Amino acid sequence: MKPILLEIVTRMITTLGQCRSCEVLFEGSGLSKKVSQKEVSEYPEDLVQESERLSNLLGQLKQLYRHRLVIRLIDAKSFVGVYKSLRHWVRRYPTFIVEGKETYTGWDETQLEALLDKYIQASLPPKHRSVQPTLS
Numbered sequence: 001m002k003p004i005l006l007e008i009v010t011r012m013i014t015t016l017g018q019c020r021s022c023e024v025l026f027e028g029s030g031l032s033k034k035v036s037q038k039e040v041s042e043y044p045e046d047l048v049q050e051s052e053r054l055s056n057l058l059g060q061l062k063q064l065y066r067h068r069l070v071i072r073l074i075d076a077k078s079f080v081g082v083y084k085s086l087r088h089w090v091r092r093y094p095t096f097i098v099e100g101k102e103t104y105t106g107w108d109e110t111q112l113e114a115l116l117d118k119y120i121q122a123s124l125p126p127k128h129r130s131v132q133p134t135l136s
Contacts, residue, residue, distance in 0.1 A: 003070045004119045006061070009084050010094035012075040013043055013051050054094055057109065064113070068120055 061069060074081045076093055084090065088103050095105040096112055104115050 001068065001120075001123055003068055004065075004116060004123065005070050005072065005099050006116065007072045007074055007084065007097040007100070008054070008058075008094055009074045009076050009081050009088075009090055009097065010054060011047055011050065011077070012073065013047060014075070050094075053107070057107075060109070061112075061116075065116065065120075069116065 058071060061071065074084055076082075076085060076090075084097065085095075088095070088097055090103065090105065092105050094107075095103055096115075097103050098115055098119055102115060102119075104112050
Protein backbone atom coordinates (compact mmCIF):
# COMPACT_ATOMS: atom_id res chain seq x y z
CA MET A 1 0.00 0.00 0.00
CA LYS A 2 1.31 3.41 -0.98
CA PRO A 3 1.25 5.93 1.91
CA ILE A 4 -1.19 8.83 1.76
CA LEU A 5 0.36 12.31 1.44
CA LEU A 6 -0.94 14.84 3.97
CA GLU A 7 0.28 18.39 3.44
CA ILE A 8 -0.42 20.87 6.22
CA VAL A 9 -0.34 24.55 5.34
CA THR A 10 -0.06 26.52 8.56
CA ARG A 11 1.53 29.50 10.23
CA MET A 12 4.82 28.34 11.68
CA ILE A 13 7.21 29.58 14.32
CA THR A 14 10.68 30.07 12.90
CA THR A 15 13.68 29.76 15.19
CA LEU A 16 17.42 29.79 14.72
CA GLY A 17 17.44 26.07 15.55
CA GLN A 18 15.98 25.41 12.10
CA CYS A 19 19.23 26.55 10.51
CA ARG A 20 21.76 23.71 10.78
CA SER A 21 24.85 25.90 10.85
CA CYS A 22 23.27 28.17 13.48
CA GLU A 23 22.24 25.15 15.52
CA VAL A 24 25.81 23.84 15.59
CA LEU A 25 27.08 27.26 16.66
CA PHE A 26 24.55 27.62 19.48
CA GLU A 27 24.94 24.01 20.67
CA GLY A 28 28.69 24.44 20.90
CA SER A 29 28.35 27.60 22.96
CA GLY A 30 25.64 26.22 25.25
CA LEU A 31 23.16 28.95 24.27
CA SER A 32 20.77 26.75 22.30
CA LYS A 33 17.94 26.41 24.84
CA LYS A 34 18.14 30.03 26.02
CA VAL A 35 17.94 31.43 22.49
CA SER A 36 15.15 29.04 21.46
CA GLN A 37 12.99 29.85 24.51
CA LYS A 38 13.51 33.58 24.06
CA GLU A 39 12.56 33.41 20.36
CA VAL A 40 9.38 31.46 21.04
CA SER A 41 8.33 33.84 23.84
CA GLU A 42 8.50 36.76 21.40
CA TYR A 43 5.77 35.30 19.17
CA PRO A 44 2.08 36.07 19.80
CA GLU A 45 0.52 33.72 22.34
CA ASP A 46 -2.15 32.49 19.88
CA LEU A 47 0.53 31.38 17.42
CA VAL A 48 2.46 29.54 20.13
CA GLN A 49 -0.73 27.77 21.28
CA GLU A 50 -1.64 26.89 17.68
CA SER A 51 1.83 25.40 17.16
CA GLU A 52 1.53 23.30 20.32
CA ARG A 53 -1.94 22.13 19.32
CA LEU A 54 -0.74 21.17 15.85
CA SER A 55 2.24 19.36 17.34
CA ASN A 56 -0.08 17.29 19.55
CA LEU A 57 -2.36 16.53 16.59
CA LEU A 58 0.60 15.42 14.48
CA GLY A 59 1.72 13.09 17.26
CA GLN A 60 -1.73 11.52 17.36
CA LEU A 61 -1.87 11.14 13.57
CA LYS A 62 1.58 9.55 13.45
CA GLN A 63 0.60 7.12 16.18
CA LEU A 64 -2.76 6.28 14.58
CA TYR A 65 -1.67 5.95 10.94
CA ARG A 66 2.03 5.00 11.33
CA HIS A 67 3.41 3.94 7.93
CA ARG A 68 0.20 4.73 6.01
CA LEU A 69 0.72 8.49 6.16
CA VAL A 70 3.44 10.87 4.96
CA ILE A 71 3.16 14.30 6.57
CA ARG A 72 4.64 17.44 5.02
CA LEU A 73 4.49 20.73 6.95
CA ILE A 74 4.35 23.88 4.82
CA ASP A 75 4.83 27.37 6.22
CA ALA A 76 2.02 29.61 4.97
CA LYS A 77 4.54 32.46 4.51
CA SER A 78 6.87 30.44 2.28
CA PHE A 79 6.73 30.40 -1.52
CA VAL A 80 5.27 26.88 -1.48
CA GLY A 81 2.76 27.93 1.19
CA VAL A 82 1.56 30.89 -0.88
CA TYR A 83 1.32 28.66 -3.95
CA LYS A 84 -0.67 25.97 -2.10
CA SER A 85 -2.93 28.63 -0.57
CA LEU A 86 -3.73 30.07 -4.00
CA ARG A 87 -4.11 26.70 -5.72
CA HIS A 88 -6.44 25.23 -3.08
CA TRP A 89 -8.21 28.47 -2.09
CA VAL A 90 -6.86 28.33 1.45
CA ARG A 91 -7.95 31.31 3.54
CA ARG A 92 -7.57 29.98 7.10
CA TYR A 93 -4.95 27.87 8.81
CA PRO A 94 -4.21 25.10 9.45
CA THR A 95 -5.43 23.56 6.22
CA PHE A 96 -4.87 19.88 5.54
CA ILE A 97 -4.44 18.84 1.89
CA VAL A 98 -4.87 15.11 1.27
CA GLU A 99 -3.14 13.69 -1.81
CA GLY A 100 -3.22 17.15 -3.42
CA LYS A 101 -6.95 16.74 -4.03
CA GLU A 102 -9.18 17.44 -1.04
CA THR A 103 -8.73 19.99 1.71
CA TYR A 104 -9.96 20.35 5.24
CA THR A 105 -9.53 23.51 7.32
CA GLY A 106 -9.96 23.43 11.06
CA TRP A 107 -9.31 21.41 14.17
CA ASP A 108 -12.01 18.72 14.11
CA GLU A 109 -10.01 15.50 14.37
CA THR A 110 -12.95 13.26 13.44
CA GLN A 111 -13.52 15.05 10.12
CA LEU A 112 -9.81 14.93 9.30
CA GLU A 113 -9.60 11.24 10.19
CA ALA A 114 -12.69 10.49 8.08
CA LEU A 115 -11.05 12.19 5.10
CA LEU A 116 -7.80 10.28 5.64
CA ASP A 117 -9.67 6.99 6.08
CA LYS A 118 -11.48 7.59 2.80
CA TYR A 119 -8.17 7.82 0.92
CA ILE A 120 -6.63 4.90 2.79
CA GLN A 121 -9.64 2.71 1.93
CA ALA A 122 -9.38 3.76 -1.72
CA SER A 123 -5.70 2.82 -1.82
CA LEU A 124 -6.31 -0.71 -0.51
CA PRO A 125 -6.56 -3.61 -2.97
CA PRO A 126 -10.23 -4.49 -3.73
CA LYS A 127 -10.24 -7.70 -1.68
CA HIS A 128 -9.14 -5.80 1.47
CA ARG A 129 -11.64 -2.93 1.21
CA SER A 130 -14.45 -4.80 2.89
CA VAL A 131 -14.08 -4.49 6.65
CA GLN A 132 -16.95 -6.84 7.47
CA PRO A 133 -16.57 -10.60 6.93
CA THR A 134 -18.58 -12.08 4.09
CA LEU A 135 -20.44 -15.36 4.28
CA SER A 136 -20.36 -17.60 1.20
